[in-house]
Amino acid sequence: MATASGRQALVERYRREPHAGAQALFLELVARSLNERQTLIAGGSAAELVDAAGLTEVQAHYQALLADKPHAVYEVRRLTRRSSKRTDGRGITARSVRAVAHGTREQMTRQLAAQPGDRHDGPDGITRHVLRARGTELPSLEHFYVVCPAVVEDKARPGFDEWWQEATSDAVLF
Numbered sequence: 001m002a003t004a005s006g007r008q009a010l011v012e013r014y015r016r017e018p019h020a021g022a023q024a025l026f027l028e029l030v031a032r033s034l035n036e037r038q039t040l041i042a043g044g045s046a047a048e049l050v051d052a053a054g055l056t057e058v059q060a061h062y063q064a065l066l067a068d069k070p071h072a073v074y075e076v077r078r079l080t081r082r083s084s085k086r087t088d089g090r091g092i093t094a095r096s097v098r099a100v101a102h103g104t105r106e107q108m109t110r111q112l113a114a115q116p117g118d119r120h121d122g123p124d125g126i127t128r129h130v131l132r133a134r135g136t137e138l139p140s141l142e143h144f145y146v147v148c149p150a151v152v153e154d155k156a157r158p159g160f161d162e163w164w165q166e167a168t169s170d171a172v173l174f
Contacts, residue, residue, distance in 0.1 A: 097156070
């Protein structure tokens with residue numbers, strides 16, 4: 001929703017269909033947990049839109065949806081490396097996501113506190129334990145733990161572990 005009229009139409013839909021709004025907030029939470037820059041709305045987030053519109057019924061349905069879902073602590077590693085095939089100077093980004101614990105939301109919040117890394121409470125309301133913040137130079141590495149509804153399957157791009165090993169080896173870092 002890139003336009004004001006599009007956002008207003010979405011607000012009206014969520015007002016009529018609070019379950020649809022709650023589902024959108026849920027999907028955005030999962031996406032943002034794994035990548036803080038990922039939202040459903042260009043230039044903002046569905047959560048901000050719902051909050052600004054005062055859609056309390058959507059928020060209530062969303063909180064009920066979260067309460068019913070099992071959660072997990074996920075380890076997220078992302079790297080962007082140079083590509084000889086790209087001519088625009090951008091790299092290839094690959095990600096590895098792996099659940100390290102499962103349980104209730106409260107249990108996983110406590111588990112996250114025991115994970116290594118520096119605690120970062122993001123402006124999106126999501127807490128991450130960051131071992132390595134995303135850099136600007138290639139290869140760019142990011143590594144963190146986060147609590148998220150347990151709906152994401154463990155996955156990694158083929159070759160990810162080898163790329164990660166290469167990027168984090170002593171020869172590259174020193």
